[in-house]
Amino acid sequence: MSYEPRSPDQSDDSSGRRLYNPYQDLNIPSRTLYKLPTSPEFLFQEESVAQRRSWGENLTYYTGIGYLGGSIYGGAKGLPLARKEFEPSDSRKLKLNRILNKCGQKGGEFGNKTGVLGLLYAGIESGMVAVRDTDDNVNSVVAGLCTGAVYKAAQGVRSAAIAGAIGGVLAGLAVSGKQVAKRYVPI
Numbered sequence: 001m002s003y004e005p006r007s008p009d010q011s012d013d014s015s016g017r018r019l020y021n022p023y024q025d026l027n028i029p030s031r032t033l034y035k036l037p038t039s040p041e042f043l044f045q046e047e048s049v050a051q052r053r054s055w056g057e058n059l060t061y062y063t064g065i066g067y068l069g070g071s072i073y074g075g076a077k078g079l080p081l082a083r084k085e086f087e088p089s090d091s092r093k094l095k096l097n098r099i100l101n102k103c104g105q106k107g108g109e110f111g112n113k114t115g116v117l118g119l120l121y122a123g124i125e126s127g128m129v130a131v132r133d134t135d136d137n138v139n140s141v142v143a144g145l146c147t148g149a150v151y152k153a154a155q156g157v158r159s160a161a162i163a164g165a166i167g168g169v170l171a172g173l174a175v176s177g178k179q180v181a182k183r184y185v186p187i
Contacts, residue, residue: 052135055126059119066118067111074110078103121147121171137175144171 053061082102086095125143129135148167152159 052129055122055130058122058126062118062122063115064118067115070114071107071111073107073114075103075107077110078106081106117147117151120150124150137179140175141168141172144168144174147171 052058079099079102082099085098085102090098121143124146125139128139128143132139145164145168149160149164151167152163
């Protein structure tokens with residue numbers, strides 16, 4: 001192998017490496033060729049107007065957030081219950097096993113309950129948006145009301161009414177908190 005010097009028209013950087021620009025013959029800066037849009041692209045113009053998640057994304061989001069939050073809360077609630085079950089003769093491994101079992105049991109219970117609540121809420125809210133053909137705060141509050149009522153419907157009318165009222169109030173507080181955060185919290 002013999003060494004051949006490079007032609008003088010090839011550009012080099014300070015380390016001696018050859019810098020190749022495939023567009024050098026076109027006299028077009030490569031940055032303008034790869035200037036991509038930063039805004040989301042939509043197939044139809046109507047999609048760009050809607051500023052909300054689809055019903056499937058809502059279903060996944062609210063169910064997942066509900067399950068995750070409920071599991072964390074349930075696990076935290078299971079920790080003191082496990083500590084009450086400790087016996088003086090328990091080894092460290094047995095204590096750890098009791099903690100993991102109780103936290104997993106309570107975490108699964110609360111996670112499933114709150115995941116179902118998220119599933120009901122997302123389904124009812126998306127159904128209301130489809131029926132009313134508007135996306136406003138009324139849908140969220142009524143979805144919270146209906147979610148509580150449907151969740152406790154098997155325990156009787158009184159329990160369903162109380163749970164519905166609690167669900168409506170909580171959804172109203174969440175909507176109000178979101179509006180306050182949009183207005184006063186800088187992004």
